[in-house]
Amino acid sequence: MNSDSSSPHLSNGDLAAFLDGRLDAPARSAVEAHLADCARCREEMVETQMALSELGPSRRVPLARPNTFRRATWIAGVAAAILVIAMVPRLRQSSLAGRGDEARVRGGSASSSIIVVSPHADAADAGHLVFTWRSLEPDATYRLVVTDSVGAPVFRTTTRDTAVVLPAAIPVARGRSYFWYVDALRRGGHSVSTGVQSFSVPR
Amino acid sequence: MADHLPPELVRLLDAGDDHARERAWTEFLAAYHRLVLHACRSRTHDYDGAMDAYAYVLERLREGNCRRLRAYAVDRRSAFTTWLVVVAKRLCIDLARQRFGRTEKGAADLGDRDLSRQRLVELTAEEIDLGTIPDPSEQTPETQFDAASLHEALHHAISRLDPQDRLLLALRFEDGLTAERIASILRLPTPFHVYRRLTRILGLLRERLDRQDNPVV
Ligand SMILES: [Zn+2]
Numbered sequence: 001m002n003s004d005s006s007s008p009h010l011s012n013g014d015l016a017a018f019l020d021g022r023l024d025a026p027a028r029s030a031v032e033a034h035l036a037d038c039a040r041c042r043e044e045m046v047e048t049q050m051a052l053s054e055l056g057p058s059r060r061v062p063l064a065r066p067n068t069f070r071r072a073t074w075i076a077g078v079a080a081a082i083l084v085i086a087m088v089p090r091l092r093q094s095s096l097a098g099r100g101d102e103a104r105v106r107g108g109s110a111s112s113s114i115i116v117v118s119p120h121a122d123a124a125d126a127g128h129l130v131f132t133w134r135s136l137e138p139d140a141t142y143r144l145v146v147t148d149s150v151g152a153p154v155f156r157t158t159t160r161d162t163a164v165v166l167p168a169a170i171p172v173a174r175g176r177s178y179f180w181y182v183d184a185l186r187r188g189g190h191s192v193s194t195g196v197q198s199f200s201v202p203r
Numbered sequence: 204m205a206d207h208l209p210p211e212l213v214r215l216l217d218a219g220d221d222h223a224r225e226r227a228w229t230e231f232l233a234a235y236h237r238l239v240l241h242a243c244r245s246r247t248h249d250y251d252g253a254m255d256a257y258a259y260v261l262e263r264l265r266e267g268n269c270r271r272l273r274a275y276a277v278d279r280r281s282a283f284t285t286w287l288v289v290v291a292k293r294l295c296i297d298l299a300r301q302r303f304g305r306t307e308k309g310a311a312d313l314g315d316r317d318l319s320r321q322r323l324v325e326l327t328a329e330e331i332d333l334g335t336i337p338d339p340s341e342q343t344p345e346t347q348f349d350a351a352s353l354h355e356a357l358h359h360a361i362s363r364l365d366p367q368d369r370l371l372l373a374l375r376f377e378d379g380l381t382a383e384r385i386a387s388i389l390r391l392p393t394p395f396h397v398y399r400r401l402t403r404i405l406g407l408l409r410e411r412l413d414r415q416d417n418p419v420v
Contacts, residue, residue: 012274016281016289021390023280029366036369039377046378048292049388051245052285059284061237152250169232169261171240 010034010041019049114142114182114194121199129166133182133194146170146180154178175203205279209234212283215269216276228265238284239264242291256295263294323357323376353412360411368404375401 010018010031017023018031035042055061117132119125131144144164146155155170172178177200183193208216211231218224243256264271275286361369371389374380375397382394382401391397 011278012271012286012290012293013278013280015293016286017278019289020281020285032370033366036366036373039373042370042373042378044289044293044296046374046380046384046388047246047296048242048289050384051242051292052288053387054245055238055241055288059238059282059288061241153254156254168229169236169257171236 009038010045015041015045015048019045019052114184114192116182116194116197119199121197125201129172129199130163131166131180131182132163135162136184136192140184142182142184144180144182146178149177149179172201174201176201206282208276208279209283211235212272212276216273232261235287238287239291242288243295245292252299253295256298259298260291260294264290323372356412356415357408360408360415363411364404364407368400371397371400372404 014023014027014031018028018035023031035045052059114136115134117134118130131146133142136142141158141160142162143158144156145153146166147153154172155166157164166172177198179196179198181194181196211227211234215224215227215231218227239260240253240257243260244250244253247253271290275283278286281289361372364372367389371385374385374388375382380388382397385397386392386394389397391400
């Protein structure tokens with residue numbers, strides 16, 4: 001058996017060649033013997049085989065998620081969307097107050113909100129999404145959350161910077177809308193937020 | 204026969220400087236992130252967990268100057284896509300084991316696994332010598348001894364089967380998989396082939412256990 005390392009378990013190459021039916025009889029027998037005795041490798045093999053069989057021989061990933069997953073996130077999505085919808089009127093109100101340069105005071109609380117610089121709500125560039133906001137105070141830590149239109153998180157990160165480039169690996173679809181917000185905890189323990197912002201990616 | 208290397212992978216492994224590496228990585232992700240995401244999302248209901256696993260897999264793929272991807276370039280006994288799903292899925296399971304001690308599935312299957320193992324013993328014992336197998340509800344030292352020696356004899360008989368038959372038994376009786384799933388793993392044409400094969404293996408085990416009870420002098 002070919003081994004990727006000194007591990008006593010099957011190498012990734014062994015397992016992949018076994019699943020593709022590419023091993024000759026002696027190698028296949030050796031892999032089957034290991035799988036018969038090793039519950040750990042067997043679990044990994046079975047889980048991988050299931051993931052592969054959802055794709056079919058083309059290995060093309062369907063655009064929609066598998067049903068089991070969609071159903072599970074459906075409820076979470078609705079819950080998140082309810083939260084987003086509940087926050088949108090507040091966002092509209094604060095947006096109507098104008099994109100001033102001064103920190104705005106929200107909801108009667110003493111904490112100011114975080115001012116958004118980019119992306120623009122209706123002109124986001126899918127290939128180059130940069131979230132930028134005004135600094136709150138030196139050394140503040142910010143948490144950025146991007147969700148899809150039903151509120152399911154697509155990307156989360158924590159940073160001390162005031163700009164985050166959405167990694168290329170995070171899929172954003174053309175013609176879709178997304179929500180995002182940045183929040184930070186001030187030294188006094190008050191949390192401050194941009195409020196829920198939205199952007200859509202042009203087709 | 205070695206599979207060809209996808210061009211995105213060649214460019215990534217050949218990148219000479221940080222800038223080229225960064226560009227090649229973006230290009231590689233554009234081609235394969237959906238497949239990696241699929242591996243992380245498959246069979247989980249935990250969206251956040253799947254996104255964390257996705258980030259973890261990408262980090263691991265990149266570490267050590269992409270040493271895992273380099274291992275594929277040397278091996279190449281499977282399609283790259285199969286290999287990538289194997290690596291992603293194993294890393295996800297690894298992460299779940301680190302976090303929860305065992306995977307969601309492993310914990311859920313444990314009860315079934317014990318039942319299935321018991322079922323194997325029952326199935327094999329059914330036709331061996333019914334008259335000599337005592338009622339298991341009567342817990343006497345004698346019944347306990349018989350059950351233990353039956354397990355031991357069965358274990359020995361299984362160890363002498365050929366590897367694919369042992370794997371089939373493990374998938375069916377330890378992991379509790381369906382005949383359909385086993386057929387697709389072992390590349391048997393239909394679930395009926397699995398049942399037929401199981402009948403043959405169980406017959407063989409009974410025969411061996413029987414012979415052990417009544418050795419030919
Ligand atoms: Zn193993």
